[in-house]
Amino acid sequence: MVAIAYEDIVKAPKALLHDHLDGGLRPATIIELAAEVGHPLPATEPDELARWFVSACDSGSLERYIATFEHTVAVMQTESALRRVAAECALDLADDGVVYAEVRFAPEQHLNRGLTLEQVVEAVLAGFAEGAERAAAAGRPIRIGTLLTAMRHAARSMEIAELAVRFRDTGVVGFDIAGAEAGFPPTRHLDAFEYLQRENFHFTIHAGEAFGLPSIWQAIQWCGADRLGHGVRIVDDITGGVLGRLAAYVRDKRIPLELCPSSNVQTGAAPSIAEHPIGLLRDLRFRVTVNTDNRLMSGTSMSREMALLVEAFGYGWAELQWFTINAMKSAFIPFDERLSIINEVIKPAYAKLL
Numbered sequence: 001m002v003a004i005a006y007e008d009i010v011k012a013p014k015a016l017l018h019d020h021l022d023g024g025l026r027p028a029t030i031i032e033l034a035a036e037v038g039h040p041l042p043a044t045e046p047d048e049l050a051r052w053f054v055s056a057c058d059s060g061s062l063e064r065y066i067a068t069f070e071h072t073v074a075v076m077q078t079e080s081a082l083r084r085v086a087a088e089c090a091l092d093l094a095d096d097g098v099v100y101a102e103v104r105f106a107p108e109q110h111l112n113r114g115l116t117l118e119q120v121v122e123a124v125l126a127g128f129a130e131g132a133e134r135a136a137a138a139g140r141p142i143r144i145g146t147l148l149t150a151m152r153h154a155a156r157s158m159e160i161a162e163l164a165v166r167f168r169d170t171g172v173v174g175f176d177i178a179g180a181e182a183g184f185p186p187t188r189h190l191d192a193f194e195y196l197q198r199e200n201f202h203f204t205i206h207a208g209e210a211f212g213l214p215s216i217w218q219a220i221q222w223c224g225a226d227r228l229g230h231g232v233r234i235v236d237d238i239t240g241g242v243l244g245r246l247a248a249y250v251r252d253k254r255i256p257l258e259l260c261p262s263s264n265v266q267t268g269a270a271p272s273i274a275e276h277p278i279g280l281l282r283d284l285r286f287r288v289t290v291n292t293d294n295r296l297m298s299g300t301s302m303s304r305e306m307a308l309l310v311e312a313f314g315y316g317w318a319e320l321q322w323f324t325i326n327a328m329k330s331a332f333i334p335f336d337e338r339l340s341i342i343n344e345v346i347k348p349a350y351a352k353l354l
């Protein structure tokens with residue numbers, strides 16, 4: 001098999017479903033914005049700060065990993081900062097060859113300097129639009145959908161779900177809950193999920209990352225999640241290649257798994273990339289997608305995640321196309337729009353590579 005060059009992975013179109021806005025800031029931007037608001041940082045030089053995030057997140061604990069977001073959330077408290085961070089996010093993803101991305105963030109975390117929830121969402125949407133416009137002008141078109149996240153330890157999920165529905169025609173394509181998983185089961189937010197179902201809206205739930213099967217079961221069978229954020233611990237219901245009832249349900253219903261290999265190794269959800277359950281789940285034909293989670297905290301990108309899998313599992317273009325089409329099929333934008341990206345952008349590009 002011919003080895004795949006990293007530059008070629010960058011050029012190939014990729015689709016990303018699980019990326020946090022506050023987990024993907026440019027280190028230099030954090031430093032500039034922190035200076036403006038007087039927020040103290042653990043490092044003051046971009047490369048050093050980048051290394052600090054990755055090593056602080058390498059602890060094997062989701063809670064300690066999430067604690068590092070203190071430094072990104074602190075500098076995302078004004079309309080101009082939110083707009084800039086969102087625009088740079090769109091540009092960075094487009095530069096990495098991402099043609100479709102769903103980027104999520106929790107509006108409730110950006111109210112410390114007096115913004116309203118609406119102002120926060122409007123600023124981020126304006127930033128994505130600006131970034132996507134600049135990327136298209138540079139010859140790298142990208143479509144970005146926004147997901148609004150509610151924090152699972154807090155009690156604002158209903159309010160955030162209503163906010164998401166209010167912005168459904170202006171760029172918000174779905175809803176999510178995130179934050180520490182152990183002790184905060186999805187059913188805590190059942191009213192929000194039931195509301196979203198009545199509204200015919202889409203949502204994913206972080207589940208099966210730091211907690212196991214009960215979390216996945218609740219997310220799907222109680223809350224009605226369209227997709228699983230991570231969902232990697234579904235392997236606990238697979239023994240010797242034999243699927244238990246929950247794993248069988250997830251596979252039979254083609255429930256998309258938003259797998260995030262590097263992030264999972266950092267938080268201890270997987271021992272290494274080579275031993276990541278993505279290998280098994282792909283072999284068993286689950287609806288597997290590859291994602292970044294937090295590019296800053298993992299020092300990663302979509303191309304890097306793909307390259308790590310190529311190296312660890314010997315994947316070729318056929319597998320990379322499969323992951324990409326799986327993600328595009330599982331996106332929260334309308335079916336006809338998904339199909340046109342698959343048929344007009346993804347398939348023609350991979351046809352030249354296969």
Ligand SMILES: O=c1[nH]cnc2c1ncn2[C@H]1C[C@H](O)[C@@H](CO)O1
Nearest residue numbers: 020022069104105106149178179206
């Ligand atoms: O992988 C994750 N699991 C649970 N929560 C997460 C993960 N990555 C980021 N978060 C949290 C921290 C962010 O501040 C929040 C919204 O993006 O979501």
Ligand SMILES: [Zn+2]
Nearest residue numbers: 020206229293
């Ligand atoms: Zn996440």
